[in-house]
Amino acid sequence: MAVVGETVEIGVVPVAVRVSRGGAPRFARRLYPVAALALVVVVWELVKLLVPAHGVSVGGTRILPRTTDGALPHVWAVVTVLGDRDGHRTVGETLLHTAGFTFGLALLALVLGTVVGGLLAVVMQRFAWVERGLLPYVVVSQTIPLIALAPLVAGWGGRIAIAGQPWRPWMSIVVIAAYLVFFPVAVGMLRGLQSPPAAAVELLHSYAAGWWATLLRLRLPAAVPYLLPALRLAAAAAVVGAVVAEISTGTAGGIGRQIIVFSQQSTGNAARLYAAVFAAALLGVLLTGLVSLSELALRRYSRPVGAS
Template sequence: MGSRSRTVVTTVAAFVLLIVLWELAKLVLPPGGVTVGGTRVLPRTDNAAMPHVWTVLGRLTEPEVAGAATTRTVGAAVASGALFTLGLAMGGLLLGGVLGVLLALVMQRFRLVERAALPYVVASQTVPLIAIAPLVAGWGGNIAILGWSWQPWASVMVIASYLAFFPIAVGMLRGLTSPVSADVELFRAMASGWWTTLVRLRLPASVPHVVPAVRLAAAAAVVGAIVAEISTGTRGGIGRLIIEYAQSATGDPSRMYTAILGAAVLGLVAAGAVGLLDVGLRRYRGSVR
């Protein structure tokens, strides 16, 4: 079985295992959960907190608004929101990837820049995303370029790029510095400049490090886009659906789980899309030592 087939089988098996554990928890654990010393140590498993999987799947085919003139199913609403969020997440991944690669190139070229900038790059990821989102939305509201006003979706894309930037920058830097000293010295002995060494040696050697970093960045961009949609109130995405369905969770908790399921599938789709990059760069897999 090829590596890609194993990946598909593993992903499906993980979903099946999650479903089995979910239903097993509902069967074994008490509906009110388990409380020890006034502290709940195991969650409630009644239908108001943990609906059955088949109940959640059944909600996907039901109309989103009962009695509406134009009937749209919950599944169609979740799919539309997921596609909207996917577009913003991929835009953020592209923006964060470009910035991350450029910074990694500068840090590899000038070690002083690496020593000065890398600690701040790492520290930037300790800032809570939920605190950054309102600031980005507020600053963006004051931007107007050639008659174009800043849109809420632009804030979501910038926030997604903030999370995607870090793994790509670190992975790219590690890949650029991965060639062994003997190979670097060989290029120097052949009077190769920095650009030739970069294109012929460092970039091919960085592929095995960059592809996993981009896959991680894609999943992070999806998380950033969803959190940004919730924080900024941007409509049209899966994050907004989660908020809207959560407000009616008391009467219909299974509908909220349809949006959560859509967000989970969205993350898998984004990470799987990076597999196309992996296929295109397969010839460089053996570059790392």
């Protein structure tokens, strides 16, 4: 029965319900990447089997690649070549050594780019005029070809000394790769920092919370769901940037330089080149997986906006 002159508010308590996507068990979902890899191998071998050795051309335009062993080796040839000798090491040992060098540089670039991108996002969120003036240039910066930027960074670095120590070639690679990393981090972080509703911000202000307290207690936790996918993109970009920088600057010791070396030998043994390319791709998968593990710690810091 309604009571005249009284207002009754009914609160709705949200209930979180875990729904399994597609009804598939979690274990089965983890097999999807393996199934995708197996599909790639099957398609590879079918192309090798069915497409003519010199490819297929229509009107003078090649629409299917050549499938000779010098152009498209069998999958098992790419695997078995890892045991071949490459000087005093096997090909597998060479790729492992060079991939480890590049992985370290990509990891440093990921850290540097994340710090720079995160700081830029905080500054742009704090000052609207900085966002309006800087964000367009942040976006435009990614249109510069990396292969053209690499020699410039290497040249500038040659004129810099840090604490009396000369600029090392690997430092140029870290800077170039970090250049690709900071963009997704800055954009994702900025979007997350701006995601809390005005009511939540005003609530903290009503408790005399300043900008710093609001940042730590509200904006940073709210930004975590936006930051995590940005970090996964940044991890892949770090590997791409490191490999391209190694190739562009001619820096030895990394997987990028090893790709160039094996490409010069590809007329006699294309399997080595494919093995090097796959090793570079696995670096991206490994670094992205490492970032995914860090999500376990970051998700504990994340909480819904307005949660106590």
